[in-house]
Amino acid sequence: MLYNLTKEILVAENVIMADTFVKRFFGLMNRHKLPDDTVMVIKPCKQIHTFFMRFEITAVFVDSKNIVLQVIKLKPWQISPYVRDASMVIELPASKDNKLSCGDIIMLSERRIN
16 A cells, blocks of 8 residues: 555555566566556666556655655656655556655555555
């Protein structure tokens, strides 16, 4: 579960963890879409790409204290900026970009799907 503590809202019920080399490498590439109640957390991560993806996403860069550093929309075949202080990137459906803003504090629960 991904929760925005600052705004006191649930961002997503399901979390896909990409915390191994293989999971980080493939990410969302083979998916047709990301369900509205699901996010992918790439950890560790400071930069992402959307090569071979079929849909737009919102990328949320988060530091080691769970503070949102940057939120950007990415279309397929784009590269994000390198965010030096990021420790993870949360990829969510582009339609959910209003649920997280710079400076927000997030909470990730241990409940996750693969």
